[in-house]
Amino acid sequence: MDRLSGLDASFLYLETPAQLMHVCGVIVLDASTIPGGYTYPGFRAELDRRVRDVPEFTRKLRRVPLGLDHPIWVQDKHFDIDHHVHRLALPSPGGYAELVELTSHLAGLPLDRSRPLWEMWVIEGYHADDGRERVVVFSKMHHATVDGVSGSNLVSHLCSLEPDADPMAEAEERRHAREPGHRELFGRSVVSMVTRPLNAVRLVTPSVELVTKTVGRARAGTAMAAPFSAPRTSFNGTITGHRVIALADMDLEDVRQIKNATGTTVNDVVLAVAGGALRGYLEDRDELPASSLLATVPVSVREESRHSSGANKVSALFAKLGTDTDDPLERLRDLAERNKHAKEHHSAISADSLQDWAEFAAPRTFGLAVRAYAGFKLPERHPVVHNLVISNVPGPPIPLYFMGALIEGLYPLGPVFHGAGLNVTVMSNNGSVHVGLIACQESLPDIEDLVQRFPAELKALKKAVAAQTKPTPIKRKRTAASGAGS
The missing domain is CATH 3.30.559.30 (Nonribosomal peptide synthetase, condensation domain)
Structure with a gap:
């Protein structure tokens, strides 16, 4: 059973329509380095291939009966990349002002908790200061799923050192944790709730000393x-x-x-x-x-x-x-x-x-x-x-390629x-x-x-x-x- 830690779950509990607990990223790409050239269908298909075997991209939340314990992660058996990757185009003139206006709007939209907690928007038509057109990926992932280090590790599944090379981190031979039945989940939650005060006692002395x-x-x-x-x-x-x-x-x-x-x-x-x-x-x-x-x-x-x-x-x-x-x-x-x-x-x-x-x-x-x-x-x-x-x-201190496209800008947003x-x-x-x-x-x-x-x-x-x-x-x-x- 893959139970969320208390800290992971707290980001779910902290979330309100105004206080959104996802982390975002603006990735500016030079798509001219993609072998065979850029097309959105090809980009989406390659992204689908790379995330399929990574549990963090294909798991969703399951609540515990009566809210007795923190939720657990379960495999989304109906995972569909089209629910997570979307295509947009910037309005003319497609410059920096239009880009930050669009990404600001997207950052204010909550994630759908009935599905794996991530989304990406592939934004076409962005013209940088040099006049050349770039592709921008705006990513969003819930803080219950990643912190800074684990987020970087996940990105490594999508990046490579050369345009046509394999990802830096190949998907490990990991399977989704076994999904417990309703009775087992309820029983485990009751045990966790009963033993929680005992664990609190163990934390008091170190906290007082601190x-x-x-x-x-x-x-x-x-x-x-x-x-x-x-x-x-x-x-x-x-x-x-x-x-x-x-x-x-x-x-x-x-x-x-x-x-x-x-x-x-x-x-x-x-x-x-x-x-x-x-x-x-x-x-x-x-x-x-x-x-x-x-x-x-x-x-x-x-x-x-x-x-x-x-x-x-x-x-x-x-x-x-x-x-x-x-x-x-x-x-x-x-x-x-x-x-x-x-x-x-x-x-x-x-x-x-x-x-x-x-x-x-x-x-x-x-x-x-x-x-x-x-x-x-x-x-x-x-x-x-x-x-x-x-x-x-x-x-990274060296050039990286996202789905074959050279990363020119990598702007994280908390x-x-x-x-x-x-x-x-x-x-x-x-x-x-x-x-x-x-x-x-x-x-x-x-x-x-x-x-x-x-x-x-x-x-x-x-x-x-x-x-x-x-x-x-x-x-x-x-x-x-x-x-x-x-």
Whole structure:
């Protein structure tokens, strides 16, 4: 029986018509590399062939009787690729503005829970800045099915190192788990419900010890930033189901040069750039808070986790973005120091703590609580938990081909939440850093202005680093022996 973990299931319980829990991606393709040329029927047929033997693409949810336990995954015996892959064309002139308008609309549509929880739209007629036509794939997959790492692994089933090569990851010899009967499923759920309090007792002592250690770190000034300490901005309230997307690109070599020159990390540089972009955006709108914005940064614990099952194996740390600091280099240095403490603090927390506690999420109670939380507009009444989510996903350092088409752009987009209506995700790909922003449309209507500040802020940071590391010319003193021509 393939039961969802508590953390996987929590993404189902958190979902409402306004708070959609799927992750999206905008994949820009040069279809001229496809052997034999691009046709939509051929593209769809190849996609169908590659996903057929991958359970994550062909399984669907089955609820447990009376909601006594988390749902299970079962094989969709009537799987049809036409329910998941759709064809669209951009209206004239088919540029960037039309692309983000269409993908923003698609991002606001919920997935059909009666089928496997993924969809792709093949968008034709996109004309890039060089005037050449591209094919764009807009993908959507529920967070109950993937996190950042497992999502990348799934993409490997669809990509290859050469246009006519086999996928990087061939489908494993895996079968769908046996589907239990109604009585067996009910019995297992009752046992799980009865033993759940005993498991909770085992988590109490480690959790109390963690709180004690956190208090000690806070007194010593080495704790990560605390939730509920974020300043309020215009994108920290109750969200709607409308989405808006913006995309930008940065040079990965610039990021690496800054990292090497300052002794920081790629993640430090990304967060500092985001902090500078947000500072400029809010300052121009007379909305800049006196204290720094606070971001939730997802962290993969896949290598440390003791759990073998579950798609989501993540934790999170809180990071101040230095939006209260004007100088970009000073912001990076301060942020790097705080991140060092945050990572040390995070490493002291059990890798499975979030997954373990998520097992106690009750389907009905959780869902009702989320709806009440939004209905009473509670995000606008209590202190702000965090301002936004920022993810940094390492991508392929070499060219990849999606169904034979060269990937030119790979922009991941995460979910947004009540109280934090902006999500920033960056992903490296073959020498570029692709920046994907998604937000609640009503909370951040001018998202394009914000995303364009990312490459500009990286340029400003690179300039500041260069000025700091530039050697000072040595002035030679004139002596009596020095002649006018020396």
